[in-house]
Amino acid sequence: MKLEDIHSVYFVGIGGIGMSAIARWFNQRGVAVGGYDRVETPLTTRMSLEGMWIHYVDDRKAIKPQFLNPESTLVVYTPAVPASHGELKFFQKKGFIVKKRSEVLGMISRGHYTIAVGGTHGKTTTSSMVAHLLNQSAQKCSAFVGGIMANYDTNMLVADKEAPVVVEADEFDRSFHRLSPNYSIVTSVDPDHLDIYGTEEEMKKAFGHFLQLSGEEGKTLIHYKAAEKVNMHLEHLYYTYGIDAGDVQAKALRAVNGTFIFNYKGKEVIKDLKLSVPGFHNVENAVAAVTVALDMGMDPEVIKEGIASYRGVKRRFEYVIKEDKFTFIDDYAHHPTEISAFLRSVKALFPKKKLTAVFQPHLYSRTKDFQKGFAESLSLADEIILLDIYPAREEPIPGISSRVIFDQIFKEPKTLCEKSELMDVIKEKDVELLCTIGAGNIDMEVPKLKAHFLKHFDIEA
Known part of the structure; x- marks a missing residue:
């Protein structure tokens, strides 16, 4: 299938950051774009407003007819979607051309x-x-x-x-x-x-x-x-x-x-x-x-x-609040080397402020492989709050939890808590420089934290 022969594209996992970029590319070129994702997010809502059809239930009968012609429809999926996904299995069984996101990006790059x-x-x-x-x-x-x-x-x-x-x-x-x-x-x-x-x-x-x-x-x-x-x-x-x-x-x-x-x-x-x-x-x-x-x-x-x-990328050293009396930075870092580079830069910019880091590990396998590195890099902060692991595509690994990192952090004070407990924990802390770190869904807590500290420090939004 050549790019010029594609009249419609269906994305299984359309809300991922990489998948959504390709979906938007096709949409702007006048191709009909639709797809499935597990949950509605601000990104998928915006994509719907841009003219893409998106639904949130794994149900092949709900798919619009315009995406059901194997001759003119390309199906794209992300490895984050399990092989047992109903819609994905349907497209594969019915003879659609089904490609990974990376394969489609490869098709685009060749031209x-x-x-x-x-x-x-x-x-x-x-x-x-x-x-x-x-x-x-x-x-x-x-x-x-x-x-x-x-x-x-x-x-x-x-x-x-x-x-x-x-x-x-x-x-x-x-x-x-x-x-x-x-x-x-x-x-x-x-x-x-x-x-x-x-x-x-x-x-x-x-x-x-x-x-x-x-x-x-x-x-x-x-x-x-x-x-x-x-x-x-x-x-x-x-x-x-x-x-x-x-x-x-x-x-x-x-x-x-x-x-x-x-x-x-x-x-x-x-x-x-x-x-x-x-x-x-x-x-x-x-x-x-x-x-x-x-x-x-x-x-x-x-x-x-x-x-x-140049103003950067959201969640890459992103200032949420930047005031003399309180600073809040959000970052996507999820590897020990990234965390170390990020925290060293923060400390260089704000050497006199106490740095409180909230970290959500991403993946059981990465936690297992780099537990010591995470403990060492997080110890650059003055105070550490460690959340439970965001599993993404993975099933749990026996014996692996945030505890394996926590027990190797010898810096005090340190706190281990569930993400649902974060707001209660943070309200009890004396915070002047806050960093939220991680590639999972920790960003969902950022608006809550921002609202709390704007009010706490009497800062105008």
Whole structure:
């Protein structure tokens, strides 16, 4: 099935951040889009208002007739949906073309000049930065990002058919191997998804394979620390980036009133770039994005303006409240390395404030594999509140709960509680700098926490 032959697309699990981006792409191209998801969310509600048909009960008889023609309907599913799902089994049995989200993204990438951003962390912010910079150029870009870009309030951009495409390359289930990138970027290679890869070495091989996909005529950019890990699996030349390290670098980095200012040094030198999205890791992400923009022929002054206007991705170092008397930051970090980078950046920006971190572990397997790392990274906070595990696609693992992290945290004070108990627990705490951390549904608590602290500190909304 070619993209131009598709008249309707049905998504099983349409509300996922990656699935919704592809659904929106098809919808904006005039294709009929429908789908199922388990629960209604603000994102699915908005998608319905954009013209997509979405329902929330696994019932094949409820599916609209326009999505029941195997000749013209493409069915897309996410691995987060169980193989026993009724609608998914129906489409497979009836001979529909059924593809994973990553396969469809691969189909799209084969028809465009594609910039693919991979990494165990940092890929969402970096891909959004690349998309934002290219969107300042005359050629624009289309983009599929694993988060809501604050500048555009969407996870997807659509440009002319000739424009380049920016995609977030997901390493889960080796999905990124289905892409056809012309320009490959890797932000980090830390052990993760060991339930899929088995060993860290196998994961390194997978990233090495991803970097080969751009071919001899393509371009490859990799963080200098990640390059050290996958070097043995690379067969062609690449170039590296970092802060004061790599072929392209951020130099003279300094923090001024919550803004990072730095010089870019590569084949061009751009002085005094101003990045208002905090975090040393975000400076490195910006170096990668600037490099891509220069390679795509953008003017350095336009790039400088683009970095200054970049507002980040929701739930990536997102300020919920930022006042002298109280600060509240929400972040998606869900791996020990990410948590460590996030908390170190917060402490650098607010060295005199007591930092209270609320963390919700994501996945039983990740908790099992990295329990010690989670305990060590969370110990950077002054006070820790640990919630129960968000299971996502997984069944429980015997003996694995948040307790295995909690017992290895030797920092006090620390509290272990259910997510449903969080508001009662937090009201008893003396909090001046609050960080909520995690990739599960901890974001559902953010509005409640915000309302409580606005009232508590008498801050105008």
